Amino acid sequence: MTQLARALTIAGSDSGGGAGIQADLKTFQELQVYGMTAITAVTAQNTLGVFDVQTLPLASIAKQIDAVVTDIGVHATKTGMLANAEITALVARKVKEHQLFPLVIDPVMVSTSGHLLLDQSAKKQYIEELIPLATVITPNIAEAEALTETSLDHLDARKKAAQSLHALGARSVVIKGGHLEGEEAIDLFYDGKEFCFLRAPRVNTPHTHGTGCTFSAAIAAYLARGVTLAKAVSQAKRFIAAAIAHSLPLGRGHGPTNHWAHRQGGEPDAD
Ligand SMILES: Nc1ncnc2c1ncn2[C@@H]1O[C@H](COP(=O)(O)OP(=O)(O)O)[C@@H](O)[C@H]1O
Ligand SMILES: Cc1ncc(COP(=O)(O)O)c(N)n1
16 A cells, blocks of 8 residues: 555534534545544534634643654644634644644634634734744635734735745745635735736635635645645645535535535535
8 A cells, every 4th residue: 555645633623514623634535635633622613603612721732633643643734723822832832843744824713604713812823933834824815914914905915915924934825815806716825936826716605614624624635645835735726616616505504615526526426
């Protein structure tokens, strides 16, 4: 057997299965990557909203990371919901201790349903401790605005924001354009030298719960498989575009993306 690619997600649990750890594991599995988890927080969540958040003790998060790294081994890591400043600092420490690279950072701050998933006070730890370790950081527009303290309503401003996140130490940056308007959903990729655009047709759907988690997990999966960064980002864009084009009208709110949509037909295998 050729060596099985293995990826670790350090993120929150979404009981509704559309975002967080659950979206990450589904994405890893679809991309033939063995998935492992370190859960930072347990949310009670569905397509309508977030009804409870319980963060895990720091020692538990640390031991989850130690357990998988020291035994099974990790080829790529992604971070999602880190909830607060202490968890963000712990994760940065563990990334350094275990050299958890390549590292994809999805700086999750607010859910699609509008619930705060990161204490405001954690911004300092993101900027000073975690972002400098990123192979790629994938903020949406609001997250990039919060991290750079600028308004990003123009492409020029988004380019400058990507440059300033790169200047903080991130090796590359994707500023996602899911919340912009237009015929296409266009993300801006900056590798420290050049800008390029990741494009897909914009899908007119409310069912976009978990798009950011799925996109960043797909980047981590491709990196775990040894694909180059530029290729990982563009293949991940194809994966998320298919997942949104065939998203699932489940629940009464924002339904989840469809992780098996990249397969021919966009449907689960017939019985
Ligand atoms: N309606 C849509 N149609 C097509 N692509 C979308 C749509 N909404 C989001 N995307 C894409 O999904 C990915 C996640 O983006 P975004 O929704 O901005 O992130 P987040 O979930 O973190 O808010 C990006 O590649 C973005 O362009
Ligand atoms: C546990 C967890 N992690 C991340 C998100 C963000 O995903 P989205 O922005 O699509 O709601 C979420 N809702 N829940």
